[in-house]
Each structure stands twice: as C-alpha cells, then as structure tokens.
Amino acid sequence: MASSTCARGTDIKEGHPRDAKWRVLAAVSTGAFLASLDSSIVNISLxxxxxxxxxxFVRVQWVVLAYMVTVVSLILPLGRIGDILGKKNIYLGGFIVFTAGSALCGTGASLSGLIAFRVIQGVGASMIMALGFAIVTEAFPAQERGRAIGILSALCAAAIALGPVLGGVCIEALSWPWIFRVNVPLGIIGxxxxxxxxxxxxxxKGESFGGSGAVSLSAALVFLFVGITWGQVHGYTPLTALAVGVGFVFSSAVFITSENRAVQPLIDVSLFSDRQFTLNLVTGFIAFVAYAGMVLLLPFYLEEVAGYPTRRAGLLMAVVPVSLGVMSxxxxxxxxxxxxxxxxxxxxxxxxxxxxAASSLDGGTSVPGLVARLVALGAGMGLFMSPNNSAIMGSVARDRLGIASGLLTAARTLGQAMGAAGVGAFWAFRVSVYSGRTPAVSSADICGFHDTFMGLFFLTAGGIVVGLLGCAPHRGTSDAPARQGAQR
Known part of the structure; x- marks a missing residue:
C-alpha cells in the first residue's frame, strides 16, 4: 500500500500553479547540470x-580524485539526512556549499589549497546529487515521471559533453581558474x-541519523577508492595492500554492526526486498561499469592508435554524451x-x-564507422538509463525517496569508479601480454582493446540476464501499484 500511496501522492501540493512541477525540474536541473559539468570540465585542465x-601528474590528479572520493563517500548518508531534515533544505544547502567551493577553487591558490577546495565542492555536489531524483520524483505524477527524469538525464549528459569544450575555451581565452569561476553566477541563480x-x-522529528554508520560507510568507500587509485599509480606492496584491506574490512564491519543495531538505519534494508528495485539497481551498476570503462579507453584509442590530434579526439568523444542526451x-x-x-x-x-562492434576497431577504421559505433554506445545508454532510474525511484515509498535517490547515485558513481579502475587495469594487463608477442606497440594496444571491448560485451550480456530476472511486467513508474493490483 505504501507504493500505491506514493504513486498517488507525487503531485505538487495543491494551490501551486499548474506549471509548478516544471519549475521544480528547472531548479533541480540547474544543480544537476553544474555537478555534472564539474565532473568533466576539470579533466582537460590537468x-x-x-x-x-x-x-x-600523480599529485595533480587528486584535483579530480578529491571530488570523486568525496561524492561517492557522502551520497548515501546525505540521502538519509534529506529524508529526515527535508530534501529542499539539504539541496539548497548543497547549492550554497558548491557555489562557495567553486569560488574558492577559482582563487588560483596553491595546489594543496585547490585540492582542499575541491573537497568542499564535492560536499556540495554530494548534497545536490543525492536528492535531485527524489525531488523530481515527488514533483511529478507517475505517468509523467519518466519524461521528467529523461530530461534531467539529458541535461546531465549535455553538461558532461560541454565540460571539455568549455574548459578548453576558458583555459585558452582566459586562464585555468575560470573553469571554476563559471559556476559561481549559475550557482547563485540556482x-x-x-x-x-x-x-x-x-x-x-524523533527520527535519528546513524552517525557511526555514516562515518564507517564513508571510510569503507574511501579505503576502496583510494586503494584502487593507489594501486594503479604506485603499485601494491604487501604492506600497502594489507593496510588498505584491513581498513576496508574493519570499516565495513563497523558499518554492518552499526546498521544491525540501529533503530533507524542509514540504509533501509527493506528496500532490497523489492525484487525490481534490487535488480534494476544491480543492472544499473553493471551498465555503468562497462560504460565508464569504454569512455576511459576511447581517448587512448583515438590518439595512440587512430592518430587523431587531441582537439579532434575531444570532438569525437563528444558524440557519445550527445547521442545519450538526445535519446534520454x-x-x-x-x-x-x-x-x-x-x-x-x-x-x-x-x-x-x-x-x-568496438572490438573490431583498429588503426584503419574510418571516421563514419567510428562515429556509428560511438552513436550506438551513447544511444544504448540513453535508452537504458532514464527508464531504469525511473523504475528504481517509482518502486519505493515516498518517505524513502531520499535514500533511494542516494543508492541510485551511489550505484552509478561506484560503477563509474570500478569501471575506470577495473577495465583500465584489464586493458593494461592484456597489452602487457601482447607486448611480449609483437614488437609493435600499436599492435599490442589494438589487441588489448579487442579483448577489453569483448569483455565489456560479455559483462553487458550478464547485465541483460540480471535485468530479465525481473519477470514482473512494468508500466512506466507505476509498477508497484500495478503489481499490487494484480495481486488483488
């Protein structure tokens, strides 16, 4: 009955103008656009x-990593805090913190200061990203929710596509601090x-927030994320691997213990009793692992194998998010x-x-053939992402939308992190194997790409199998009420 109540109660409060829900979408979209833009605009400045x-580079890359680690660590706790303290309060606070962090980053401080200010930016972005889907889900009725989330997803994709282009213009025409300063006026408007x-x-009132659970979960994610990135850059010594492993296991154990003892846990385990919610969340994680891994490797293929200059490679890379944005x-x-x-x-x-199709790429692939593959990649994710997000958010009760939104964003962010780390490591391993068989470096790279992209093919096939395990029919985001009606 909770889901039915949720589906019937998603309209904006009575007394608001008819277009109030679209104004809500515009406000939320501004925050999602800024947070997504900042995840891509910085890379070109490294x-x-x-x-x-x-x-x-090892130190400078933490300008990016500090932001990512902060976001992935705080998404779930902030989703729960939003359910308790009010989603608007947390979302507005996130806008303020993000805008202030952007202004601080734009001061052109030392590298250490810039990394610290990126953490502040990440805190604000976490508050925005954790609750955006929840606010939109509450604002729109079930029959329009998919369209609204599709528009939101399209704007995020557009921001990701615009980031490298806008960043390059700012750096060449002005100076690097302007890649952060551009956020300030938009942040104030937002x-x-x-x-x-x-x-x-x-x-x-009367609901508690499990502080120990939040801290231990954040610590576990930080150990996991730092462990992956440290291993890629520095390699693992036995002592380093032991320290990271013990830290991750200990933090995870504290989190599980805290959640089991909490009257009102950070993660509502009952959410996972809904088959559709769980399967859609897992499928989304798998899809983003594959997608992030592909996007990570594309620049290496375009520049090192196909021989495109950086500017042209960037324009070709933009085909993917543009295609995704059009399809969403x-x-x-x-x-x-x-x-x-x-x-x-x-x-x-x-x-x-x-x-x-990507597994057949080589140094002689034509531009039309390459563009066709990139369009298909973006279109596939565009077709998948919005309905999957809508189905996840439409399957939970209204008072758990915040934590569901946090879980959704956490699954996506973790998928991207694991894809970048795991797929990149697999490609490097395969290249090292082929390097011993052929003297040509490009040939080893191409063979590594072939193996890696076929690995993504099989990973995505596994995602399809997981998705099809949810045999119950869906009708947009009103799935839960439909299932209950069928049961009655």
Whole structure:
C-alpha cells in the first residue's frame, strides 16, 4: 500500500500553479547540470595544472580524485539526512556549499589549497546529487515521471559533453581558474530557483541519523577508492595492500554492526526486498561499469592508435554524451508508454552491439564507422538509463525517496569508479601480454582493446540476464501499484 500511496501522492501540493512541477525540474536541473559539468570540465585542465604548479601528474590528479572520493563517500548518508531534515533544505544547502567551493577553487591558490577546495565542492555536489531524483520524483505524477527524469538525464549528459569544450575555451581565452569561476553566477541563480520553486517538505522529528554508520560507510568507500587509485599509480606492496584491506574490512564491519543495531538505519534494508528495485539497481551498476570503462579507453584509442590530434579526439568523444542526451528524453517517454522493462532491455541490447562492434576497431577504421559505433554506445545508454532510474525511484515509498535517490547515485558513481579502475587495469594487463608477442606497440594496444571491448560485451550480456530476472511486467513508474493490483 505504501507504493500505491506514493504513486498517488507525487503531485505538487495543491494551490501551486499548474506549471509548478516544471519549475521544480528547472531548479533541480540547474544543480544537476553544474555537478555534472564539474565532473568533466576539470579533466582537460590537468596538463595545464602540471605546468602551472610544477607538480607531477600523480599529485595533480587528486584535483579530480578529491571530488570523486568525496561524492561517492557522502551520497548515501546525505540521502538519509534529506529524508529526515527535508530534501529542499539539504539541496539548497548543497547549492550554497558548491557555489562557495567553486569560488574558492577559482582563487588560483596553491595546489594543496585547490585540492582542499575541491573537497568542499564535492560536499556540495554530494548534497545536490543525492536528492535531485527524489525531488523530481515527488514533483511529478507517475505517468509523467519518466519524461521528467529523461530530461534531467539529458541535461546531465549535455553538461558532461560541454565540460571539455568549455574548459578548453576558458583555459585558452582566459586562464585555468575560470573553469571554476563559471559556476559561481549559475550557482547563485540556482540557489534562488531552489528557494523559490521547490516546495518545502516536512522535517521528521524523533527520527535519528546513524552517525557511526555514516562515518564507517564513508571510510569503507574511501579505503576502496583510494586503494584502487593507489594501486594503479604506485603499485601494491604487501604492506600497502594489507593496510588498505584491513581498513576496508574493519570499516565495513563497523558499518554492518552499526546498521544491525540501529533503530533507524542509514540504509533501509527493506528496500532490497523489492525484487525490481534490487535488480534494476544491480543492472544499473553493471551498465555503468562497462560504460565508464569504454569512455576511459576511447581517448587512448583515438590518439595512440587512430592518430587523431587531441582537439579532434575531444570532438569525437563528444558524440557519445550527445547521442545519450538526445535519446534520454525519448526513452523516458517510451517507458511511460510501453513500460520500463522493454525499453531498458532494448537499451542494453544496443549497448551490447556497440561493444561488439568496438572490438573490431583498429588503426584503419574510418571516421563514419567510428562515429556509428560511438552513436550506438551513447544511444544504448540513453535508452537504458532514464527508464531504469525511473523504475528504481517509482518502486519505493515516498518517505524513502531520499535514500533511494542516494543508492541510485551511489550505484552509478561506484560503477563509474570500478569501471575506470577495473577495465583500465584489464586493458593494461592484456597489452602487457601482447607486448611480449609483437614488437609493435600499436599492435599490442589494438589487441588489448579487442579483448577489453569483448569483455565489456560479455559483462553487458550478464547485465541483460540480471535485468530479465525481473519477470514482473512494468508500466512506466507505476509498477508497484500495478503489481499490487494484480495481486488483488
């Protein structure tokens, strides 16, 4: 009954104008756009920062990693805090913190200061990213939710595509601090939009927030993430591996113990009793592991194997998020009409074909052939992502939307991190194997790409199998009420 209540109660409060839900979407989209833009605009500045601060890449890369580690560590705790203290309060606070962090990053401080300010930015981005889907889900009725989430996903994809282009313009025409300063005016406008357009929600008195669970979960994720990145850069010594492993296991054990003892745990385990919620979450994680791994390797293929200059490689890379952004709103509307299961499966099948086609890439692949593969990759994720997100958010009760939104974002972020680390390591391993068989470096690279992209093909096939385990039919995001009606 909780899900039915949720589906019936998703409209904006009575008394608001008819277009209030679209104003909410506009306000939330501004935050999602900024957070997504900042996840991609900084990458292109790394070579410049190496020269400006006269530092090695190993240290400069923490300008990116500090942001990512902060986001992935805080997503789940902030989802729970949003359920308790009110989603609007946390979302607006995130806007303020993110804008302040952007202004601090734009001061052009030392490298250590920039990394510290990126942590502040990451805290604000976590508050924004943890609750965006939840606020939109509450604002829109079930029959329109897929379209709204599709628009939100499209804007995020557009921001990711715009990031490298805008970053390059800022660095060449102005200076590197402007890649952060551009956030400030948009952040101020966004704060005003959230304050004026997003309706307030009830603060839950008497509910507690498990601080020990939040800290231990964040610590476990930090140990995992730092362990992966440290191993890639420095390699593992027995002592390092032991320290990271013990830290991760200990933090995880503390988290599990805290959650078992908590009256109101950070993660509502009952959410996973819903088959559709669990399977869609796992499928989304698998899809993002494969997608992130592919996106990580594409620049190496374009520049080192195909021989494209960096600027042209960047333009070709933009084909993927543009294709994803174009397809996302369409997939949301299709899921509202035909159901999420059919559309998500179709998206994964398109991705499956894209990975298989990518396994045949070599140094002589034509530009049209390359673009066709990149369009398919983006279109597949665009078809999959919005309906899958909508199905996840539509299967939980209203008072658990915050933590569900946090779980959704955490699954996506962890998938991206694991894809970047795991797929990159697999490709490097295969290249090292082939390097002993052929003297040509490019040939070893190509063979490594072939093996890796076929690995992504099989990983995505596994995702399709997991998704099809949810045999119950879906109708957009009103799945839970439909299932209950069928049971009655």
């Amino acid at each position: 070579p410049t920062l190496v020269r400006v601060f006269d530092a090695g 704060c005003a939009m959230v304050h004026g357009y997003v309706p307030g929600d009830t603060v839950k 709103p369409l997939s949301g509307a299709l899921s509202d009409r035909f159901g999420s299961r059919l559309v998500t499966t179709a998206g994964l099948c398109v991705s499956l074909g894209a990975y298989f």
